[in-house]
Amino acid sequence: MPTAHRNSLRLLQWMMAASLALPLALFLFASAxxxxxxxxxxxxxxxxxxxxxxxxxxxxxxxxxxxxxxxxxxxxxxxxxxxxxxxxxxxxxxxxxxxxxxxxxxxxxxxxxxxxxxxxxxxxxxxxxxxxxxxxxxxxxxxxxxxxxxxxxxxxxxxxxxxxxxxxxxxxxxxxxxxxxxxxxxxxxxxxxxxxxxxxxxxxxxxxxxxxxxxxxxxxxxxxxxxxxxxxxxxxxxxxxxxxxxxxxxxxxxxxxxxxxxxxxxxxxxxxxxxxxxxxxxxxxxxxxxxxxxxxxxxxxxxxxLALAFRRTQRLQEEADRRIEAEDALRHGQRLEALGQLTGGVAHDFNNLLTVIRASVDMLRRPDLPEPRRQRYIDAISNTVNRAAKLTNQLLAFARRQTLKPEVFDVCQNVRTLSEMITTLIGSRIEITAQVPDETCLVNADAGQFETAIINMAVNARDAMDGVGRLTIAVRAVNKLPSEAITPPSPHGHVAVSVADTGVGIPPELFGRIFEPFYTTKEVGHGTGLGLSQVFGFAKQSGGEVTVTSEVGKGSTFTLYLPRVVGRHNVQSPLTEDAPSVDPTSASVLIVEDNAEVGKFAADTLTQLGCTCVLVENATHALEELAVDPGRFDLVFTDVVMPGMSGIELAEEIRRQRLDLPIVLASGYSQVLSQQGSGGFELLQKPYSAEQLARMLHKATRSRRLKRDQAPAS
Missing domain, CATH: 3.30.450.20 (PAS domain)
Structure with missing residues (x-):
């Protein structure tokens, strides 16, 4: 709007100038x-x-x-x-x-x-x-x-x-x-x-x-x-x-x-x-x-x-600017209210998680605790940490700041596999129908986040039907989006995945809020309000869109649109299981971590795996260690967000110096990673477990050994 106002004022200024210049030019021509x-x-x-x-x-x-x-x-x-x-x-x-x-x-x-x-x-x-x-x-x-x-x-x-x-x-x-x-x-x-x-x-x-x-x-x-x-x-x-x-x-x-x-x-x-x-x-x-x-x-x-029109337009623009300022102030207040709601929701959920962890830790400190109960409290801490990590990922998904791992996969195949899992998730009283075409519908997106989005929409539909009804999951290829003015069109169209239910429906006045984090119409304790916000964030960050149509009393339909890809690609298998556990190994690792406690945990974990570790607090010290003798290290394990030079900049500097060292990045959130990716380096998401750290270590060192074995003898 301000641009349109400026353009209208500029047009009027040009017209005012033309109202003098054109008659003057005509007068000069007529004079000649x-x-x-x-x-x-x-x-x-x-x-x-x-x-x-x-x-x-x-x-x-x-x-x-x-x-x-x-x-x-x-x-x-x-x-x-x-x-x-x-x-x-x-x-x-x-x-x-x-x-x-x-x-x-x-x-x-x-x-x-x-x-x-x-x-x-x-x-x-x-x-x-x-x-x-x-x-x-x-x-x-x-x-x-x-x-x-x-x-x-x-x-x-x-x-x-x-x-x-x-x-x-x-x-x-x-x-x-x-x-x-x-x-x-x-x-x-x-x-x-x-x-x-x-x-x-x-x-x-x-x-x-x-x-x-x-x-x-x-x-x-x-x-x-x-x-x-x-x-x-x-x-x-x-x-x-x-x-x-x-x-x-x-x-x-x-x-x-x-x-x-x-x-x-x-x-x-x-x-x-x-x-x-x-x-x-x-x-x-x-x-x-x-x-x-x-x-x-x-x-x-x-x-x-024209001068009168210019002054009136200027006054209208000033009024519009004042109205925009008022609207901005209102939106700012609404954002603060939403931020307060978000903060309250995060605090509420994390307090619940911390309560479990605090109680488990207190019980573990008791000397007379039986071994079965001690193991149960340890499992409770581990599960609670996983729930906290999932909550953080959902928040990052809504904010479109998560680090995606896009890969080409067939949506149709994934939906077929997910339908079986969703059946046990939403209960036997809900009839599930999957309308999937025989043709392949390939997309380039994060398969894990896609599966999470479908499950979140299915769970939302289950709650809307109160556990009884019919759920329809349909996949189809579309040439254009409902609103291409908001999301740019894809050269090959989009793949649309619709999740329709026969629940109570959504009133039209709530359409603008259903994707807000922690907004929910469910009773306290029956939902966090982060499921649909994860779908929204994943769709936007993947270059797609999510829409909803609903009629009160007749159900709702959520449709996820993802950009379609064509041609021959290596299609990933859906729902890949985690890699098996790894054995202890021997390697020399340079750890770069500005948080002393996190760095000590990583060093202790790798030491127990038989590794020799050198811990430094920033990228400058890491480059100094590598300058002394880069051959004494088998791996560089670095945090991404650090004061001064970031982990990605450190990795790029090591690559620029042509040092033959595997590099593993670790990050809980980085705007650079969310916008530009990891630059081809291995990435370990925080919070990570000792088992995940060990697997990443074995993967990186194994890749280095394979490269050395395949290199021609000099």
């Missing part, structure tokens, strides 16, 4: 696309404006050019004297032509010396020398056609607006230079027109000569400004002389603009149109601002909802 779109739209708008300005300028200059051509025809063949003689009529004609052209300020006819012969402004023409003007000097050497001059200021006594000239050469009859016919054109005419078509903020239009001089400009600027031929625009014009576009900072006002230009037919003039980059950017920002007007509130609302 909008910027491109806005730039393209601006280029199209600039091109449309340029087309209009180009068409207008072309018509204006063509009209001026036709007017100059018409005047040229009028004065063709006339000498300066003839023109002076007809000055009045020519003046009227020039004035009428100028009046029809709003872009023209005045029209002039100059002689070869630069003096005005006639003009459209005044009559008679003033005696002023205009030979220094560019529009006059340019025609003196040769005929260059129509010439468009720079922007000039009227010369005194004339006043008014600045102008630029459009002039043509006037030839004499013999083809020599006879003067110039010139029209003064108003830049403001173009600027007024540009103001009408350039209404968009940041609009720019200009009339520029090929040498970079600005003839007309919108917005209006100082006419002395010019684009240098060596500058960016000049280089662009050289590369693309007819039309082109670029982003440039204007020398006239220092403003950066996106502009396009186009040459005006055969005239040495370019028409240019553009938009300030700041205006294009303002359009883009305005467009994106409209998105932000809707996007920011929507994003903020989504983020706020």
């Amino acid at each position: 696309m909008s910027r491109i779109s806005t730039s393209e739209a601006a280029d199209q708008e600039i091109q449309r404006t340029l087309d209009v300005a180009h068409e207008h300028a072309l018509k204006v200059f063509e009209t001026i050019d036709r007017s100059l051509a018409e005047i040229t025809e009028v004065v063709r063949g006339m000498s300066d004297a003839d023109i002076a003689a007809r000055e009045k009529s020519l003046h009227e004609r020039l004035r009428r032509v100028a009046d029809t052209l709003p872009q023209v300020k005045s029209i002039w006819v100059f002689d070869a010396n630069g003096h005005a012969l006639v003009n459209s402004l005044v009559q008679p023409a003033p005696d002023i020398d205009f030979s220094d003007r560019d529009y006059f000097r340019i025609h003196m050497e040769r005929d260059i056609g129509t010439y468009i001059g720079e922007v000039l200021t009227p010369r005194a006594p004339y006043q008014g607006s600045r102008f630029f000239s459009v002039g043509r050469r006037r030839d004499n009859e013999d083809g020599s230079f006879g003067g110039v016919i010139q029209a003064s054109v108003l830049p403001e005419y173009f600027e007024n027109f540009y103001a009408k078509i350039g209404r968009e903020p940041g609009s720019f239009l200009a009339l520029i000569r090929t040498d970079g001089s600005i003839l007309a400009h919108f917005p209006v600027i100082d006419h002395d400004a010019r684009f240098e031929p060596s500058g960016p625009l000049g280089r662009q014009v050289v590369a693309n002389p007819e039309t082109g576009g670029m982003t440039i900072r204007s020398p006239a006002d220092g403003i950066e603009r996106r502009m396009r230009y186009q040459r005006l037919a055969e005239y040495p003039i370019y028409v240019s149109a553009g938009l300030e980059t700041s205006a294009i950017q303002a359009r883009w920002i305005s467009t994106m601002a409209q998105h932000l007007i809707f996007g920011i509130p929507a994003t903020a609302l989504l983020f706020g909802l």
